[in-house]
Amino acid sequence: MLHIKGRKSSSQGIHPISFGLLSICLVLVSCFGHGSQELSEAERSAFGEYVNQLDSAVTGAWFDRMGVSADADSVLAYLRREVPRNGLDTTAFFVPEIAKDLEIVHQLLFDSVGMSINEVLPRLNAHLSKAYIRYATGQRYGFMKPRVFNHMDPKVGNPGIFARVFDYDPALPDTSVAAKKMTESDRLAFLVSSAPDTYIYKALLREMDKTTNADKRHQLAVNMERCRWQIEHPKDVKRQILVNIPAQQLWAIDVDSVLDMRICCGAVPTKTPLLHSAISYMQVNPEWVIPQNIVKTEVVHHAGDSAYFARNRYSVIDKESGDTLNVASVGANALLSGKLRISQKGGVGNSLGRIVFRSQNDFSIYLHDTNNRSAFQRDRRTLSHGCVRVQKPFELASFLLSDVDEWTLESLRISMDIPPVTDRGREWLHKHADAPHPYRLISYHAVKPHVPLYILYYTTFPNPKTGAIDYWPDLYGFDKVISKELKWISEGSSSR
Incomplete structure (x- = not known):
């Protein structure tokens, strides 16, 4: 010594x-x-x-x-x-x-x-001490509060009320955990382990390591912040559906395959909310019950117009009695009263298309087919009232029903007016050629087990099919919100 x-x-x-x-x-x-x-x-x-x-x-x-x-x-x-x-x-x-x-x-x-x-x-x-607690807590909870997204869009006619676009209640940052760990022998290990453990974060971090472009680094930093929030994140596992709004794309992921397709999502005033749920069942040739917000903004302007209701195949039903009313006698006040149900008949021309995929959530948001197929050819496809329209509805249904027999899939094709591919299907169609449309061999089918659904918002994201990090435009302006709230992004990460 x-x-x-x-x-x-x-x-x-x-x-x-x-x-x-x-x-x-x-x-x-x-x-x-x-x-x-x-x-x-x-x-x-x-x-x-x-x-x-x-x-x-x-x-x-x-x-x-x-x-x-x-x-x-x-x-x-x-x-x-x-x-x-x-x-x-x-x-x-x-x-x-x-x-x-x-x-x-x-x-x-x-x-x-x-x-x-x-x-x-x-x-x-x-x-x-400040650096340790700030960094460890930020990595564990995020360096900003994601709840800010539910205070962005005032509702039409109610400027004091905001539309929810974030269907999560993330945990608030708890600095006491890091403060306690800071005094313990494993504090360095805790600091290291505070980094998000999602495959998305790790992929973006690898991309950051090899990226020198300042604007891309800034975009990566913004999206890495999303990975820190205490919400349900996609896992690197089989059987899940990812919808990424900026990509305007859906991926149905299985253990050895990835089905990808274009989507149409909510317009800027009617943004598709971000959520985690699970597809539990599908309806074929569904009736569309028009949400009250669409009644207020669109249908009410055509009160009493029989031609409009006939053209769109809308019916007006009294909720209490179940009676179908004469639309010519139903005024605007009655349409807005909440006592009536306006619905569109299932089949050809229905706004939901020929099939809808249901999941439990607080927004009545679901995936569905559409009667406007040309919309998928657009570069920017933010045009719905909030629900997600899918480009390949039958293929998505086949993914969800991976364990069913061939006749079930053939019945689904016939019910959706898709030409059958088996002799049995062609024979059935020949025998029932004069039957009323739509054919209803299948009207409902449960999805068991339920398939996880994530509706995400990442402007940089590891493409589930190619593995490459793709970059997309900030369609809803959410990146700008994070950039404003997250004051600690390096100036060297952007050319702004």
């Missing part, structure tokens, strides 16, 4: 932290400046001077019996590496300040910078 003859403190002995600081300084000098542990008399005297100046009240989470904990340097190294990898600004996590103060302590530069040890150590402790 190395012994030092320095000036004693004014107390009975050297404070434990003071002794630890002296010890670690000796180790650092031996490692970073000398080939042996022999120190000059001047060096011994210098150590003693600083140790004697240390106030016994100076304590902190980052000092131990050996002085400044080695974890301080480890945390600094981790933040220096990982903060830029996430597209964030190191100054938001006090990295320059921590590095400067650690250098002062390690090199005993107190006199050179005109600061006492009692100034530097408390400041170093505060910055390390």
Whole structure:
């Protein structure tokens, strides 16, 4: 053991932290400046001077019996590496300040910078603590509150009420967990483990590592923030359906295959909400019960217009009696009363198309076919009232019914007016050629087990079919909201 003859403190002995600081300084000098542990008399005297100046009240989470904990340097190294990898600004996590103060302590530069040890150590402790808690908590919960998305769009006619577009109730950040872990021996491991563990985050992080374009790095940083929110994220498992709004694309993922197709999603005033649910059943040739918000914004303007109702195959039914009313006698006030149900008959021309895929959610949002097939040829397909129209409805139904027999699929084809592919199907169609349309060999079919459905919003995303990171436009302006709320994105991540 190395012994030092320095000036004693004014107390009975050297404070434990003071002794630890002296010890670690000796180790650092031996490692970073000398080939042996022999120190000059001047060096011994210098150590003693600083140790004697240390106030016994100076304590902190980052000092131990050996002085400044080695974890301080480890945390600094981790933040220096990982903060830029996430597209964030190191100054938001006090990295320059921590590095400067650690250098002062390690090199005993107190006199050179005109600061006492009692100034530097408390400041170093505060910055390390703030950086640790801020980064660990941010990685675990997000650096912004996603609930802001439910306060974006005022409802028409009710400016004080906002339309919900985010069907999650994410947990609020809990800094106490990181604060407690900061004082424990595994604090560095906890900091590392705070990073999101989703396959999307890991893919975006790998893309960030090899991307130098500032605008792409900014876009990646925004989308990595989405991965941190405490919500249900897609898992890298089989049998799930992903709908990504900016991509205007759907992927039905199985263990050894991926079915992809275009979608049409909600227009900007009637955004498709982001949610996690599961497809539980499908209806073939469904009746469309027109939501009251569409009645208010569209149908009511045609009150009493029999030609409009006939052209669209709309019926007006009294909810209490079940009677179908003469549309010519139904005025605007009656349509808006909530006592009537306006519905569109199933079959050809129905707005839901020939099949709808139902899932439980608070928005009455579902996937469905459409009678407007040409819409899928558009580049921008934000045109629905919020539901998601799918380009390949039969293929999606086949994916959901992967374990059924061929006749079930053939019955589905016939019910959707798709030409049969089997002799049995062709024979059935020939025998029933004069039967009324639509054919209803299948009207309902359960999906067992239910298939997870995620409606997402990522403007950069690992394509489930190709594995490549794709970039898409910010159709709803959600990226701009994150950029505004997340003030810690590095300026070097954007050319703005």
